[in-house]
Amino acid sequence: MTRRDWHKHNMRIATWNINGLRARLDFMKLWLADRKPNVVGLQELKTPTEDFPHEEFEALGYKALVHGQKSWNGVAILTNVDAELRQVGLPGQEDWGARLITAEIDGGIEFTTVYCPNGKSLQHDDYANKLAWYDSLVAHWSAGDHPKRVLCGDFNIVPTALDGWRGEAGAGTIFYTEDERKRFAAVMDTGLTDLYRHLYPEEQAFSWWDYRGGAFHRKHGLRIDFLLGTQAAVAATREVVIDRDYRKKLDGLTASDHAPVYADLHS
Numbered sequence: 465m466t467r468r469d470w471h472k473h474n475m476r477i478a479t480w481n482i483n484g485l486r487a488r489l490d491f492m493k494l495w496l497a498d499r500k501p502n503v504v505g506l507q508e509l510k511t512p513t514e515d516f517p518h519e520e521f522e523a524l525g526y527k528a529l530v531h532g533q534k535s536w537n538g539v540a541i542l543t544n545v546d547a548e549l550r551q552v553g554l555p556g557q558e559d560w561g562a563r564l565i566t567a568e569i570d571g572g573i574e575f576t577t578v579y580c581p582n583g584k585s586l587q588h589d590d591y592a593n594k595l596a597w598y599d600s601l602v603a604h605w606s607a608g609d610h611p612k613r614v615l616c617g618d619f620n621i622v623p624t625a626l627d628g629w630r631g632e633a634g635a636g637t638i639f640y641t642e643d644e645r646k647r648f649a650a651v652m653d654t655g656l657t658d659l660y661r662h663l664y665p666e667e668q669a670f671s672w673w674d675y676r677g678g679a680f681h682r683k684h685g686l687r688i689d690f691l692l693g694t695q696a697a698v699a700a701t702r703e704v705v706i707d708r709d710y711r712k713k714l715d716g717l718t719a720s721d722h723a724p725v726y727a728d729l730h731s
Contacts, residue, residue, distance in 0.1 A: 475545075475571055476500065478726035479616035479689055481507040481579065481672075485538075489520060491717040495710050496524050501726055502545050503569055505577025505616045509538030513562075516540065529567050537561035539577050539617070546570035554578075557600045560593060564601075573697070573729075574610040578617035583638055591638070594620070598647035605654050612696040615656060618672075618689050618722065621648045623658075626668050627687040639686065656692040659727050660704040669706050672722045680711060691727050700729040 478501040482488040485506075496504075504526075509516070513532040521528050525544045531552045532538040539562060541547065551566035566576040578601065583594035605615065621644045622628040625635070634640040652658070660669075670685025679685065691704065704727045711723040 473730060475502045475569075475573070475729045476726055477502065477573070477575065477614060477616070477691065477729060478504045478724050479507070479577060479618075479691055480504060480724040481618040481689060481720060481722035483508050483510075483720040483722065485509045485511045485516070487718070488720055489517065491710075491714065491719060493520070493524065494714060494717070495707075495724060496521075496526070496542075499707070499724070499726060502543065503547070503573070503575055504542040504724075505565075505575065506540045506542065507538070507577060507579035507618045509540060509562075510535055511538055529565060531562045531565045533562040537563055537579055539563060539565045539579050541565055541567050541575060541577060543567070543569060547575075550574065551576070554597070554600055555604055557597050560597055563597075564604075572612050574608070574613045576605075576613070576615045578615065578619070580617065580619045580621070582620050583644070585638055586641065595643055595647055598644075598651070602647070602650045602654060605651065611694065612700075613656075613694045614697050615651070615692045616690060616725075619648065619651075620688055621645065622686050622688060623648050626666070627670075629670065629684045629686065639688065652692070655694055657695070657698045659691045659693050659698065659701050660687075660706065660725065662698055662701065663704055670723075671706050671725055673711065675721050689722055689725050691725055697729065701727050702730050703728045 512534045516530045526542045530540045547567040554564040563579045581594040583591040622639045625631045628634045671689035673680040673685040707724040
């Protein structure tokens with residue numbers, strides 16, 4: 465069996481908000497060497513496309529498809545299998561930054577990663593913009609018809625009480641509002657399933673913890689980083705891991721405030 469044939473039957477896909485590419489580059493190298501994912505959706509690069517350090521990842525066997533911008537936002541797809549760029553940016557939402565990129569991955573997966581707006585607060589203009597951005601995402605995603613699709617990234621929404629440390633007490637606050645949850649439900653209603661929740665319907669686990677106040681050690685987190693898939697992706701999923709070990713400081717290097725999330729697929 466050739467390497468290409470192997471990857472058609474076994475693939476590790478991942479999502480990770482790295483909170484600054486320059487700050488996290490050496491940390492990412494440790495993770496890539498350890499976990500050996502085949503396809504990774506990255507968010508919050510905070511790096512212009514032209515400044516992306518391709519050679520650093522090529523040395524590890526990864527090609528990068530990049531939609532970056534200076535200081536803010538930015539998304540990329542790392543892959544060690546063949547991939548072809550399909551979409552850069554969310555149509556109609558270009559003013560809100562580099563937040564979406566899609567590639568066709570060898571092995572028959574259409575892979576999209578997104579960095580959804582934060583919204584800041586219910587009183588901030590960015591909150592209404594966040595809801596409008598989600599409406600555009602639903603419209604864009606609904607227009608696609610690929611049978612095996614993955615939509616992953618930092619969604620900045622806590623879908624249910626189980627997904628936030630405050631539980632029901634969080635209801636009505638930013639990330640937990642009814643309007644945000646309706647938008648997330650609309651994304652799911654396009655035919656997507658939360659791969660982690662599919663395997664672990666009652667597990668409370670988080671993917672983001674504030675740097676402040678010892679939130680990680682106090683288990684004050686949110687699950688806002690998701691791997692969502694169509695039924696073909698769900699059927700292929702064998703395991704999903706929220707990689708908490710890589711939210712910890714390693715070798716003197718500071719982690720992102722988000723943990724990577726990865727899934728192992730077999731077809």
